[in-house]
Amino acid sequence: MGIGGWNDGSDAVELTQAILRNESGIVIPPSSLVVRSLGFYLIALVPLNYLVFRLFGKLEYAWLTVPVIAIAGAVWVARSAQLDIGFARSQTELAILETQPGYERAHLARVIAIYNSLSSTYDMQFGTVDAVANSLAQSKTDPVDEPLRFQTDFEEGPLLSGVAVGSNQTQMVRAEQIVDLGGSIYLDDETLVNETQYDLLDSFVVVKNAKDQTRLAVVGLCSAGSKTKLRFRDDAAVNVSTELPLQVSRVMNAFLADKSIPTDSSRLVGRIEESLPGMTVTPQAKQHIAETVVLANLRFPPLPEPKSDVNLIGDFRRSLTEPADSELQSEDESEN
Template identity: 30%
Template sequence: MGTRAHSPALILLVVVALCGICRGDSTDLSVSVRPVFAGLAALEGTLPLSIEVANRGAGTSGRVVVKWESSSIAYPVDLPRGSRKQLMVYAPMSSLYSEASVLLETGEGDLEAPIKIGEVHARQSIGLIGGSIGDMTFLRTTTAPSDTGVSASDSYGRPGSLPDRPAGYSAFIALVLGEGSERMKDEEVAAIKTWVVGGGSLIFIGGASSPVLDDRRWAEFLPVGPVTPRNVDGIRTLERLGGSPPPAGRISLALGRPLPGSNVVFSAGQSPVVVRQRVGLGQTIYLAFDPFQPPLKQWGGLRKLFLNGIGLDQAIANQEWLFRQTTGDPEARSDPHSSSGPFNAKLPNSGTVFLILILHLIIAVPMNFLLLRKIGKGELAWVTTPIISMAFAAVFFSLAAGLYKSGQATRSRGTLLVSSLHNEGYFRGHTEIFIPRGGAYDLKLQNVDSVTTGMSEDYAPWGQPLEAVDDGAVQIPQLRVSNLAFRELFYSQRIAAPRWLDGSIKNVDDTSIKCSISNNSPYDLASAKIVFGKLEFNAGQIASGETLQKTLTSDSTGWELWSDEQSVVVEGTLVGFKPGPQIGQDDGSKIRFVYFWGPIE
């Protein structure tokens, strides 16, 4: 998720989660709404909300609906007599620029809890999982966010009560695993892992005691090996990261050996204190000290350390790149390979339509009546006028005949991010949809965890109604459209991708590598490139089930975003992969596949 420029007026209308509890009561039903993350405030992403519904009366069923403008996402719920249920719902941050609310709709009555809005002073948010509320107040600022630079607010989540989907963390630039984070549920850990692959930054902290470092669920994501404790009398050189000298006093460190594929960001003498590892488009960062314990807790350099000293600026650059990939290049909407498809159909412009309407009015009324009156047959106007109207209707129909002949079609753009350290990839992108006949259509979405309507005025302008159902994954079972309907959806989707690429890559010399790459995915990889460090190697096509064995020599420089001396990136176009809506024929989709490999030999 990237950042977009907002006008100052809009910046002041961003949600600051919920202040306290919003309640609505009706005889036997009650509903309460709480923020999952205390203090969450961001300009983009998703706002997770914890809903508690109680029923003291007769058993009933219904749904909890997150509603904004003309759109909604519904969560089915059964409420037997005497039941009290909790569920988590998700509201797009962008929807909260206008009035939004949570509704409980049942056969026994409806309740509504408004979602309050307020001000925000940061473009991103950093979340602390576990620990204590207030540990990261050093991040706060009273100035409005700028379109450039790093700024972040602080927010707090409780282990065991967190989102079980990556989209639930999309408002964060970084998450910190604090005290008690080892108590997270497996599905929460899995969701955060996929969020990291999609561009998130996950921070582990050491210090005197940090049980999460022994949590085997994080073994491949932790940048260091087993740690050993050491106490030191201050680390004066931390001033380089924080901009001011740290306070005097004994600091407890948990020092570990950096693992292959990781980079030492900062050392104190021979001891690695800040270590970073790339995981997908995101990163994991290890701090050998605990910034929430004395004496560092009082350090005035903590804000600069978190915002500028540990690489979050690069994380923001990565997310901005992904945002541009997600929204799509406007030039891509004129794909020559789908020139006969509905998305490139040339409809008459407004000037042509206006001219035809004017001609119709002139011919159907003045010319028609004057001519018939001149020949003394004015009564025939009852016959000629409908004929003229039908003729002009035929002209309009002929201009859109190609669309009426077309069947249902979709065209997708986006990026699938996969890491060798995790068995689930994350797709971010959008799909244009064409449906020639009006009706209600099931889009047959699979493993989609967030969806919004399109940003293009050509297909689905802001305000386009969206009626979705969320039963653990987002579904659109009834997309209601009229004839010749164009729609556009932006979404994120979890994709099972266990070891889609396998093999080995060896460094031969300064410009050559020897590779053996097996494509274990169900899709061909076209225009494949291997990026290592600052070099790029063209690998051509690697078909599904095929193993590429070749020595490659670089003749170009790799893109700086992928540059990493410790790991390899394989990227290309995924052929045959159809994300999102599973209806209609594919009409020129283009899916970028980026596979982040571990360290090479």
């Protein structure tokens, strides 16, 4: 079953879930942010505050600005840390975008991990009418018990509501929809054409011929609206950097593996460093990390030669009439 098949147990979905279990959650601010913020606060509170009112000759009013500086400092620290005071949310998304040669629209499969420090309920509004979504169980023995509501609307797109996330817990949601890329990705001889509105990063093109011989072209950055002349090498060893965010190298390596590429076909594998539009999650999380892995099918294997059926039409006619004849014969024998 392909990526677009609605199967929570597929290899792609299970790999994505495993990655998000490790990557989702709140990003703790580094200690340097705390030290730097404390230093700025003390400088503004004591020497800077003193100098300003000393210049105005109103040194006795300096103490009135202390609460203002304290509140402004707290707001600045909270925004720098991307945390709500007393309430923290994060949204981590890892998506797979599959395109077909010559088509501007593509299939987008998202897996979203939502974490919050206090219990809350989330809604997901989609911008296209063909979207579907559902919660993912955290394990095979832990089914989703919370009832969800999926509303369809041909004007605004469907709405998934009632996604409950407990305190200090993570809930995953799987969503699939068709998105418009503004252009297609295709191969013109040995030139890669990217007519979409997105830049493809860390891209690779793999071609496997009819003899199962594989060639690899390292593209790297493939800008939107660009044409890239490919330089293939016979060494098909793929070296995807393990330092890419959200462990997307694991997903890319799975799509670039020799066993996953059909004979006499070609594909591009890359990534988009953002979440594609078309889905809105409310309430909105302050921390939002997203990566989209691109699987662009550039050429499919040729269809097999059509073959005639071994059976003739008369064989099917006899098989349909034989049971009726045998029943009539058995009835005659019983009457006699």
